[in-house]
Amino acid sequence: xxxxxxxxxxxxxxxxxxxxxxxxxxxxxxxxxxxxxxxxxxxxxxxxxxxxxxxxxxxxxxxxxxxxxxxxxxxxxxxxxxxxxxxxxxxxxxxxxxxxxxxxxxxxxxxxxxxxxxxxxxxxxxxxxxxxxxxxxxxxxxxxxxxxxxxxxxxxxxxxxxxxxxxxxxxxxxxxxxxxxxxxxxxxxxxxxxxxxxx
Amino acid sequence: xxxxxxxxxxxxxxxxxxxxxxxxxxxxxxxxxxxxxxxxxxxxxxxxxxxxxxxxxxxxxxxxxxxxxxxxxxxxxxxxxxxxxxxxxxxxxxxxxxxxxxxxxxxxxxxxxxxxxxxxxxxxxxxxxxxxxxxxxxxxxxxxxxxxxxxxxxxxxxxxxxxxxxxxxxxxxxxxxxxxxxxxxxxxxxxxxxxxxxxxxxxxxxxxxxxxxxxxxxxxxxxxxxxxxxxxxxxxxxxxxxxxxxxxxxxxxxxxxxxxxxxxxxxxxxxxxxxxxxxxxxxxxxxxxxxxxxxxxxxxx
Numbered sequence: 001x002x003x004x005x006x007x008x009x010x011x012x013x014x015x016x017x018x019x020x021x022x023x024x025x026x027x028x029x030x031x032x033x034x035x036x037x038x039x040x041x042x043x044x045x046x047x048x049x050x051x052x053x054x055x056x057x058x059x060x061x062x063x064x065x066x067x068x069x070x071x072x073x074x075x076x077x078x079x080x081x082x083x084x085x086x087x088x089x090x091x092x093x094x095x096x097x098x099x100x101x102x103x104x105x106x107x108x109x110x111x112x113x114x115x116x117x118x119x120x121x122x123x124x125x126x127x128x129x130x131x132x133x134x135x136x137x138x139x140x141x142x143x144x145x146x147x148x149x150x151x152x153x154x155x156x157x158x159x160x161x162x163x164x165x166x167x168x169x170x171x172x173x174x175x176x177x178x179x180x181x182x183x184x185x186x187x188x189x190x191x192x193x194x195x196x197x198x199x
Numbered sequence: 200x201x202x203x204x205x206x207x208x209x210x211x212x213x214x215x216x217x218x219x220x221x222x223x224x225x226x227x228x229x230x231x232x233x234x235x236x237x238x239x240x241x242x243x244x245x246x247x248x249x250x251x252x253x254x255x256x257x258x259x260x261x262x263x264x265x266x267x268x269x270x271x272x273x274x275x276x277x278x279x280x281x282x283x284x285x286x287x288x289x290x291x292x293x294x295x296x297x298x299x300x301x302x303x304x305x306x307x308x309x310x311x312x313x314x315x316x317x318x319x320x321x322x323x324x325x326x327x328x329x330x331x332x333x334x335x336x337x338x339x340x341x342x343x344x345x346x347x348x349x350x351x352x353x354x355x356x357x358x359x360x361x362x363x364x365x366x367x368x369x370x371x372x373x374x375x376x377x378x379x380x381x382x383x384x385x386x387x388x389x390x391x392x393x394x395x396x397x398x399x400x401x402x403x404x405x406x407x408x409x410x411x412x413x414x415x416x417x418x419x420x421x422x423x424x425x426x427x428x429x430x431x432x433x434x435x436x437x438x439x440x441x442x443x444x445x446x447x448x449x450x451x452x453x454x455x456x457x458x459x460x461x462x463x464x465x466x467x468x469x470x471x472x473x474x475x476x477x478x479x480x481x482x483x484x485x486x487x488x489x490x491x492x493x494x495x496x497x498x499x500x
Contacts, residue, residue: 034311062264062302073299074261079354079392102354103392103451124244124450125354125394126263126483129254148313149303150264164240164452178453179390182445186387189441190370190380 007053010117018172058101060150076128088112104175120167209291241454265352269323391451394481417462
């Protein structure tokens with residue numbers, strides 16, 4: 001088990017490889033569809049301040065407001081692939097050191113991870129209550145009114161947030177590997193068999 | 200006798216659906232974990248899902264933050280007004296959102312504005328069914344009602360798919376062998392995106408709409424049931440076995456558990472069309488049924 005503290009420098013991230021189990025601590029920012037579009041279409045200095053050296057968490061949380069403070073109730077990862085058109089630009093422009101989500105991402109993001117020294121960490125989808133417990137404090141929120149609760153950029157302080165490195169800064173990609181192996185098996189299963197009349 | 204106010208019972212139905220993993224789903228995940236190698240990532244992930252579900256139930260927190268699309272199936276006797284029931288359900292949905300049992304999930308498709316309370320055009324979705332035969336319609340007075348709620352998140356909905364046979368790319372013709380190819384292809388395409396291990400609801404036949412409806416309706420079944428149609432029952436069993444050889448595994452990390460179950464329904468089609476619809480449900484297969492009988496509500500998940 002490896003520990004990553006945010007903000008992280010390049011050498012800490014370069015030390016991660018596919019398959020590493022990590023616990024992340026420090027301040028990270030949630031961002032999903034509306035936020036990624038916004039971050040690419042704008043050059044937001046406030047966002048840059050919190051994102052530099054930090055990680056983006058693909059998450060649209062359930063948030064309760066209790067006595068004036070926000071509390072994360074349920075906060076698992078959302079599918080990362082939807083941010084593929086934006087992520088490489090976001091990583092480069094804002095100096096992000098990691099993306100946390102689920103399902104993995106595409107070639108452009110993998111390339112940005114390599115050139116910028118960042119990693120993709122996979123959280124377990126649907127592990128929403130346990131992951132919310134690793135959020136110690138909501139430090140702030142950007143674009144809440146405009147984007148709504150799930151899409152807002154929540155600035156959160158986490159302790160020992162569990163994830164697995166599935167895309168690293170050296171070009172390693174577990175998703176491509178599983179996809180390739182399962183495609184081979186699919187090919188075998190689709191081979192014509194007796195009684196299979198085909199088209 | 201006025202129609203009873205079931206709003207609080209509907210709120211409780213929503214709370215349970217969002218925070219209590221159905222017993223059959225928990226049992227299937229437990230069995231899957233036992234089937235994975237000791238010390239494997241697959242096994243660890245499956246066990247963490249059970250740990251998460253236990254924490255969710257204990258704290259009344261949503262098992263998954265994507266509390267999804269709300270689909271109610273309400274079966275009732277002749278005394279109930281459907282309009283009144285729908286009003287009560289909508290009030291319960293707004294209340295459940297206020298109490299953080301649901302994430303605000305209704306977004307205006309044109310403006311992108313989130314309604315903030317899960318209410319909107321077509322949200323929530325409510326289907327009504329009669330609980331009486333034709334001859335009994337007149338003399339039944341709102342004494343019995345059952346409501347099943349299904350919560351289905353966006354990640355799994357996005358990997359759901361509909362095929363039109365024949366499909367040359369898959370070499371899938373207009374017979375069950377062709378359907379089998381669609382099922383394998385759909386799960387391979389889904390990889391871990393739909394939060395594997397998923398459960399498939401499959402609709403064969405119908406038109407584009409009813410084929411998808413048939414697929415979704417299969418998700419109202421329990422994982423441990425047996426299809427009354429022996430052919431479909433055999434196809435379901437075979438599909439689970441084959442799909443679990445793909446090696447995609449929990450979350451797409453690799454492993455022996457790619458699906459928890461496959462449920463198939465079929466309906467007649469027109470000669471020109473042959474649709475196969477696949478509704479992918481994530482591992483967090485959330486559903487609950489409320490039964491109202493003689494003034495008392497009971498819940499089963």
